[in-house]
Amino acid sequence: xxxxxxxxxxxxxxxxxxxxxxxxxxxxxxxxxxxxxxxxxxxxxxxxxxxxxxxxxxxxxxxxxxxxxxxxxxxxxxxxxxxxxxxxxxxxxxxxxxxxxxxxxxxxxxxxxxxxxxxxxxxxxxxxxxxxxxxxxxxxxxxxxxxxxxxxxxxxxxxxxxxxxxxxxxxxxxxxxxxxxxxxxxxxxxxxxxxxxxxxxxxxxxxxxxxxxxxxxxxxxxxxxxxxxxxxxxxxxxxxxxxxxxxxxxxxxxxxxxxxxxxxxxxxxxxxxxxxxxxxxxxxxxxxxxxxxxxxxxxxxxxxxxxxxxxxxxxxxxxxxxxxxxxxxxxxxxxxxxxxxxxxxxxxxxxxxxxxxxxxxxxxxxxxxxxxxxxxxxxxxxxxxxxxxxxxxxxxxxxxxxxxxxxxxxxxxxxxxxxxxxxxxxxxxxxxxxxxxxxxxxxxxxxxxxxxxxxxxxxxxxxxxxxxxxxxxxxxxxxxxxxxxxxxxxxxxxxxxxxxxxxxxxxxxxxxxxxxxxxxxxxxxxxxxxxxxxxxxxxxxxxxxxxxxxxxxxxxxxxxxxxxxxxxxxxxxxxxxxxxxxxxxxxxxxxxxxxxxxxxxxxxxxxxxxxxxxxxxxxxxxxxxxxxxxxxxxxxxxxxxxxxxxxxxxxxxxxxxxxxxxxxxxxxxxxxxxxxxxxxxxxxxxxxxxxxxxxxxxxxxxx
Numbered sequence: 001x002x003x004x005x006x007x008x009x010x011x012x013x014x015x016x017x018x019x020x021x022x023x024x025x026x027x028x029x030x031x032x033x034x035x036x037x038x039x040x041x042x043x044x045x046x047x048x049x050x051x052x053x054x055x056x057x058x059x060x061x062x063x064x065x066x067x068x069x070x071x072x073x074x075x076x077x078x079x080x081x082x083x084x085x086x087x088x089x090x091x092x093x094x095x096x097x098x099x100x101x102x103x104x105x106x107x108x109x110x111x112x113x114x115x116x117x118x119x120x121x122x123x124x125x126x127x128x129x130x131x132x133x134x135x136x137x138x139x140x141x142x143x144x145x146x147x148x149x150x151x152x153x154x155x156x157x158x159x160x161x162x163x164x165x166x167x168x169x170x171x172x173x174x175x176x177x178x179x180x181x182x183x184x185x186x187x188x189x190x191x192x193x194x195x196x197x198x199x200x201x202x203x204x205x206x207x208x209x210x211x212x213x214x215x216x217x218x219x220x221x222x223x224x225x226x227x228x229x230x231x232x233x234x235x236x237x238x239x240x241x242x243x244x245x246x247x248x249x250x251x252x253x254x255x256x257x258x259x260x261x262x263x264x265x266x267x268x269x270x271x272x273x274x275x276x277x278x279x280x281x282x283x284x285x286x287x288x289x290x291x292x293x294x295x296x297x298x299x300x301x302x303x304x305x306x307x308x309x310x311x312x313x314x315x316x317x318x319x320x321x322x323x324x325x326x327x328x329x330x331x332x333x334x335x336x337x338x339x340x341x342x343x344x345x346x347x348x349x350x351x352x353x354x355x356x357x358x359x360x361x362x363x364x365x366x367x368x369x370x371x372x373x374x375x376x377x378x379x380x381x382x383x384x385x386x387x388x389x390x391x392x393x394x395x396x397x398x399x400x401x402x403x404x405x406x407x408x409x410x411x412x413x414x415x416x417x418x419x420x421x422x423x424x425x426x427x428x429x430x431x432x433x434x435x436x437x438x439x440x441x442x443x444x445x446x447x448x449x450x451x452x453x454x455x456x457x458x459x460x461x462x463x464x465x466x467x468x469x470x471x472x473x474x475x476x477x478x479x480x481x482x483x484x485x486x487x488x489x490x491x492x493x494x495x496x497x498x499x500x501x502x503x504x505x506x507x508x509x510x511x512x513x514x515x516x517x518x519x520x521x522x523x524x525x526x527x528x529x530x531x532x533x534x535x536x537x538x539x540x541x542x543x544x545x546x547x548x549x550x551x552x553x554x555x556x557x558x559x560x561x562x563x564x565x566x567x568x569x570x571x572x573x574x575x576x577x578x579x580x581x582x583x584x585x586x587x588x589x590x591x592x593x594x595x596x597x598x599x600x601x602x603x604x605x606x607x608x609x610x611x612x613x614x615x616x617x618x619x620x621x622x623x624x625x626x627x628x629x630x631x632x633x634x635x636x637x638x639x640x641x642x643x644x645x646x647x648x649x650x651x652x653x654x655x656x657x658x659x660x661x662x663x664x665x666x667x668x669x670x671x672x673x674x675x676x677x678x679x680x681x682x683x684x685x686x687x688x689x690x691x692x693x694x695x696x697x698x699x700x701x702x703x
Contacts, residue, residue, distance in 0.1 A: 043451070043465055044098075045408075045450060045451065047102070047106070047110075047410040048408070049102060049106075049115070051115055051117070054103055054106070054115070054118040054122050055121070055122065057099075057102070057103060058122040058125055058126060061095075061099050061103070061126075062125070062126070062129050064095065065133065066129075066133070068088055068089070068092035069089075069092065069136055069139055072085055072089060072142055073136055073138030073142065074138070075142055077141065077142060077145045080142045080146045080149070081146070082146070082150075085143065086146060086161065086162055087457075089139075089143075089165070091457050093509050094452065094454065094456065094462070094509040097451075097452045097509045097512075098451055098452065098509075101448070101449075101450040103122040103123070103126065104119055104122055104126060105119070105450060105467070106118075106119035106410065108441065108469060109410055109411065109414075109441055109442065109467075109469060110411075111411055111438060111439075111440070113440055116203075120196060120200050124193050124196050128189045128192060130192070131189045132189075134172050135172050135174060135184070135188075137174050137181065140166075140169040140174040143166055144166060144169075146162065147163070150162060156671075157506065157508060157671045158507070160511070160671060161507075161508045161510055161511070164510060167302070171290065171298075171301075172184060172290075173289065176289075176290075180289050180290075183289055184286055184290065187282050187285055191282050191286070194275050194279050194282070195279065197275060198268075198272050198275045198276065198279070198619070199619055199623060201268040201272055202267065202272070202617055202619055203440060203441065203442055203443060204440060205239070205267050205268055205443075206238070206439060207238070208236045208237060208238040209237050209260060209263060210234045210235065210237070211234060211235050211237060211256055212234050212235070213234075213235065214253075215251075215253050215255075215256045216235060216237075216247070216251060216253070216256065217253055218251050218252035219246065219247060219250050220246075220250070222378075222482055223246050223250075225477050225479050226473050226476055226479065227243070237260070239260075239263060240443060240471055241443070241444070241445075242471060242473040244260060245358070245484070245486075246484065247260055248260060248355070248358040249359060249361075249373075250359070250362065251359070252344070254346060254359075257356070257359060258353070258609075260355070261354050261355035261609055262355075262611065265354075265609060265612035265613065265616075265617065266611070266613070267616065269613050269616045269617075272616035272617065273593065273613050273615070273616045275622070276592050276615055276618075276621060276622065277589065279621070279622065280295075280587070280588075280590050281588060281589050283298075283627075284587065284589070286298075294585060294586040295585040295586075295627055296586045296627040297586075298627075299518075299626065299628055300627065302517070303518050303519045303628065303631070304517050304520055304634070304674055305631075308582060311578075311582060311630050314630065314633075315575055315578050315579060315582070315633070318571065318575055318633060319572070319575050321692070321697060322568050322571050322575065322697075323572075324568075325567060325568030325697065326572045326604070329364070329566060329567075329569050330352060330569070330605050330606075332364065333352055333356070333357075333361070333364065333569075334350075334351075334352055336363050336367065337352065340363075352605070353606070353607070353609070354600075354606055354607065354608060354609045354612075355609065356606075357569070361565070361566045364566055365565045365566070369558050369559075369561050369562035369565055371558045371559055372555065372558075373485075376555060376559060377483065377485075378482060378544055378545055379542040379543060379544050379550075380482060380483040380484075380485065380487075381480045381481065381483075382435065382472055382475075382481035382483055383480070384541065384543050385483055385488055385541045387541075388537070388541025388542065389491060389541055392531060392537055392541070392653070393499060393528075395655060395658075396653060396658035396661075397658050397659065398421060398422045398655060398658065398659050398662065399419050399421065399422055400419070400420045401417050401418070401419055401420075402418045403415060403416070403417055404417060404418055409432065411434065411438070413434065413435070413436050414432055415432065416430060416431070416432050417430065417433070418430050419431065419502050427463065428453070428464075428502055428503065429463055429465060429501070429503075430463065431465065431467065431501075432465075432466070432467040433468050434467060434469045434470070435468075435469075435471075435472050435481075436470075436471065436481070437471040437472075437474065441471070442469050443471060445468075445470040445471065445490050445493075445494050446469050446470075446494065446497075447466055447467070447468050447469075447495075447498050447501065447514070447525075448466065448469060449464070449466050449501045449512070449513050450465040450467055452504075452509040452512035452513065453501065453502065453503075453512050453513060453669075454504070454506045454507060454508055454512045461505060464501050464502050464512065464513065466497070466501035466513070468498050470494065472487055472491075480545050485532070485559060488541065489532045492525075492531060492532050493525045493529050494525065495528075496527070496529075497514055497525045499528075499662075500513050500514050500524050500525065500666050500669075501513035501514060503666035504666065504667060504668075504669040505669075506669040506671045508671075511669045511670035511671040512670075513669055515669060517670075517674050518624070518625070518628045518631050519631035519634045519635055519674075520638070520674030520677075521635070522631060522632060523638045523639045523665075523678075524666060526636050526639035527639035527640075527642045530639075530640075530643045530648075530694075533560055533563050534560075534652055535560065536652070537652070538559075538560075539551065563694070564695060564696030567695045567696055567697065571633070571695065572604050573604060574633050575633070576596075576599045576604050578629050578630040578633060579599050580595055580596050580599050580615065580629075581620075581625070581626070581628070581629035581630070582629075582630065583599070592613060592615040593608075593612070593613035593615065593616075595615075596608055596614050636691060637686070637688050637691045638678055638686050640691040640694050641689075641690045641691070642665075642678070644693065645682050646661070646682070647661075660681065664677060664680050664681045665681055
């Protein structure tokens with residue numbers, strides 16, 4: 001029922017993973033402040049650590065946190081108390097969460113490869129420490145003892161925290177034999193190392209292809225101007241998102257698309273296929289040791305879905321509803337392809353290939369909805385989108401943003417902003433924007449929680465800090481950064497995660513920000529995607545890059561109407577990925593390329609390109625979504641219910657609803673169950689009607 005930023009689950013903390021000159025449109029609140037005022041001790045993050053310093057600070061942090069666990073583990077069982085056990089562990093977790101990300105975040109963004117490597121090694125060491133510390137049987141026994149004597153009317157969040165510690169201990173097998181515990185520990189460390197290696201391989205991949213201008217026929221001048229040229233005058237096209245996706249949607253030459261699609265889904269194929277298939281075996285092994293029927297059932301136990309039966313029922317119901325729409329859409333696309341092959345002299349092979357799908361889905365939008373993408377992109381320069389996005393979020397959530405001048409950042413393109421409550425003036429958090437691609441940088445769009453917004457040992461709220469990392473086209477050769485509409489949607493989505501991190505007000509770092517159930521984590525950010533499909537917000541975040549004129553009404557109307565374009569195929573692809581993930585993590589071993597190819601053919605009706613393996617670059621499977629990718633669809637159902645039940649009815653820019661949303665959903669973090677938050681905000685049991693209404697599927701009978 002949803003879609004999220006990339007979140008990596010930790011034991012001691014969870015780190016969430018999914019360049020501009022500001023021109024702020026009228027009505028948007030924006031100012032600047034000097035870093036000496038804003039970037040003070042409340043944001044202690046340093047981005048200039050050398051590789052040696054990273055190694056040294058990592059060792060110091062591990063020693064400091066281990067000391068606390070040693071002290072708790074040595075307590076007499078009879079003497080455990082809230083102060084010497086629960087608060088001690090909470091403070092250690094906060095210290096760890098507040099110190100870790102200057103060490104493990106640079107691997108995703110630092111321009112220096114040596115620093116990235118040191119950060120990756122620090123992440124491995126810290127992740128092994130996560131496993132080590134999560135399996136302290138001595139600490140677990142004292143937590144259990146405290147749970148038994150915890151009778152003094154604890155706060156709801158204190159009890160939730162204590163219960164969570166007990167649950168996590170049991171999920172590590174601390175109630176089982178020493179032999180099983182040691183095997184779980186050893187295997188879990190290996191899983192952690194392999195997951196980091198999987199994603200490092202993707203980040204360091206720098207594959208590019210070279211094409212002539214003729215081979216890139218159909219692509220806009222703005223696209224070609226953003227490409228590097230070879231000495232022979234040909235174009236270098238990388239596999240980064242701003243290069244890959246526009247080419248796949250617009251290039252007339254099927255052979256060029258085939259080469260790009262093959263290269264894109266062959267990234268790190270050899271090494272990452274081996275890693276992923278080993279991960280599947282190791283995860284299944286741990287689940288078996290702990291008494292679970294599969295890894296999928298193991299991870300789902302603490303999600304909203306609870307077990308694979310509920311996930312299968314949910315996905316199968318979606319598939320049944322989408323299947324007839326998908327059949328119609330494939331027939332229409334095949335007819336488009338046949339007509340184009342006849343017109344352009346291409347050989348018609350009678351099928352839809354993987355490299356055809358994005359191209360002809362784009363043609364559907366043009367044919368059925370007459371959306372002129374070349375014209376539309378001219379109205380979404382990055383600086384205008386940013387200003388409009390800021391204004392909408394500020395007005396809706398009761399916030400003001402200020403750019404921090406002279407802030408210490410990891411790259412010259414990065415900006416730091418401070419967020420304040422518009423009524424009280426209180427600073428509630430800070431966020432970085434790192435929006436353009438570069439070598440060695442994380443290749444997708446994601447929000448990373450860097451500092452938790454929870455209560456500190458002094459009783460005061462700590463200032464949360466987050467970073468949004470994206471890969472929007474960089475301005476060059478007189479051309480501004482122009483965004484495709486789907487990139488605007490991505491921007492709104494990831495910034496929604498940033499707001500979740502910043503607005504959080506929890507007692508414990510364990511529950512701060514996006515640390516909700518994995519199948520709820522996408523709900524807040526997916527809900528906010530709706531604003532890029534509404535006329536008023538679209539006007540506020542767009543103007544022509546040359547003269548500042550607004551988007552013509554007819555173009556806006558066509559864009560909004562096109563939201564239902566390719567509904568069947570787009571959502572069936574999500575069904576494929578969800579099914580693949582569930583299949584891989586419900587078995588003790590798997591041929592990942594074969595599983596993906598089979599589901600593509602059976603569900604999407606489009607064969608995977610021979611020789612490729614999409615799952616080798618499916619970073620979610622090694623980034624915290626293993627057995628849980630279904631949560632993108634799952635949470636989207638809830639997000640649509642929130643939007644249509646409250647905002648659409650009471651006003652999409654209604655600050656009263658926005659502030660209630662901030663309080664009930666964002667501030668609560670993971671301190672409240674997702675379902676309880678939903679019921680409280682909606683005033684009714686969640687349902688799927690709004691989702692299918694939004695997708696244009698209201699005429700199809702619900703299964």
